[in-house]
Amino acid sequence: MIRFLLLLLLALLAAFALGHFVNGEPGYLLLRYQGQVIETSFVLAALIAAVVFILGFVAVRVIWFILTAWPRFKRYRAARRKALAERTLREGLLALAEGQWTRAENLLTRPAVADDVPLLRYLGAAQAAGARADAEGRDRYLKLAHQALPDADAAVWLRQTELYLKEGQWEQARSTLDQLRARFPEHREGCRLARELYALTDDWGAMRDLLPELKQHRLVDREESAKLERRIAVWALARVVTVEGLDSTFNSLSADARKSDQVFEAFARGLRRLGENDRAETMLRKRLKNAFDPALVEIYGELADNERARLDFAGQLVAAHPEDAVALRVCGDLAMQNGNAERARDMYARSVDQQPTPATFRKLAEALESLGDGKGAMEAYRAGLDVAGRARTQAATTR
Numbered sequence: 001m002i003r004f005l006l007l008l009l010l011a012l013l014a015a016f017a018l019g020h021f022v023n024g025e026p027g028y029l030l031l032r033y034q035g036q037v038i039e040t041s042f043v044l045a046a047l048i049a050a051v052v053f054i055l056g057f058v059a060v061r062v063i064w065f066i067l068t069a070w071p072r073f074k075r076y077r078a079a080r081r082k083a084l085a086e087r088t089l090r091e092g093l094l095a096l097a098e099g100q101w102t103r104a105e106n107l108l109t110r111p112a113v114a115d116d117v118p119l120l121r122y123l124g125a126a127q128a129a130g131a132r133a134d135a136e137g138r139d140r141y142l143k144l145a146h147q148a149l150p151d152a153d154a155a156v157w158l159r160q161t162e163l164y165l166k167e168g169q170w171e172q173a174r175s176t177l178d179q180l181r182a183r184f185p186e187h188r189e190g191c192r193l194a195r196e197l198y199a200l201t202d203d204w205g206a207m208r209d210l211l212p213e214l215k216q217h218r219l220v221d222r223e224e225s226a227k228l229e230r231r232i233a234v235w236a237l238a239r240v241v242t243v244e245g246l247d248s249t250f251n252s253l254s255a256d257a258r259k260s261d262q263v264f265e266a267f268a269r270g271l272r273r274l275g276e277n278d279r280a281e282t283m284l285r286k287r288l289k290n291a292f293d294p295a296l297v298e299i300y301g302e303l304a305d306n307e308r309a310r311l312d313f314a315g316q317l318v319a320a321h322p323e324d325a326v327a328l329r330v331c332g333d334l335a336m337q338n339g340n341a342e343r344a345r346d347m348y349a350r351s352v353d354q355q356p357t358p359a360t361f362r363k364l365a366e367a368l369e370s371l372g373d374g375k376g377a378m379e380a381y382r383a384g385l386d387v388a389g390r391a392r393t394q395a396a397t398t399r
Helices: 002-021 042-067 069-097 101-108 118-131 135-148 153-166 170-183 188-200 204-216 222-239 243-251 255-259 261-273 277-290 294-302 307-320 325-337 341-354 358-370 374-397
Strands: 029-033 036-040
Touching (some): 042 069, 069 118, 118 135, 118 153, 135 153, 153 170, 170 188, 222 243, 222 261, 261 277, 261 294, 277 307, 307 325, 325 341, 325 358, 341 358, 358 374
């Protein structure tokens, strides 16, 4: 419309200029066609030609406008739908980030909104539905995401696994993750999720097979890798059923792993479990002389045979660590095994002073009973029950 007005103005200015130019001599124009003669001045003919041109131009523009009205309307509608889609996507993702699950789901799945990122919409809606504990809605959106973009299997399976892990559905997470890793074995994010799943489910056998891949993708640093290796070693040592297998597994570990308290404890427990008490005692004594560890003291007290020699060594540990509750309790256990109830009573009493536990109070009560102190035994039993009750109350309030 603006261009039309400009052309009209230019035409009027041109006509005015032409009229001014030919004011003294309007000119003469003669047209003859099939016996018909038209005579007029040149100025009038020019004006008529200009008017005809303008009218013709206007007619062409009107016809063009009518013919292109529907395509232009479709473009306008598409532009509005795209703008609406962008706005709802932006607001939906913002609501998702803010934890407004219902609003996010409604915005991301709003009807009559079509854009080129349906996968992002459905995955976001699945996350919102999962956060609302709507398992049916979550699975429906994940299915729609897969249908919207069949080639995006990895993205859908990754989000599905993440949601299953967040909701504690280990079996479903494992099934989905197995599909992902079978189809995309080198997928870095799939490897990361596998590590998370195996740790949550204590599947250290699978973690052992995964560890080289974790190192390859640099998903663990040296310290994290060492922690995983130690945890896998503990798992492996606990599963061995022969002494030869125990030695072979322990010797196959790295030097750093063998030196760790966690792995050495598992190895010592393995020796005790397989009946190698003498060997375990020798190793534990040597280790405890170099570095005191209550967990190793606990294992030392569980060994069979040589009760007298073990009681003497436990006494040495108590002398070196007089305030350690575990050493005191183990010394009391060995004293009871050697028939020295008075010493056991003293050790248990000192142990509960350092760390009152129901189990130690029970052992103290048994020692007192063996000494004929029924009243003291009842008080010890009652104290143990009080400790257990407080522990249960505290656990309930922290949930």
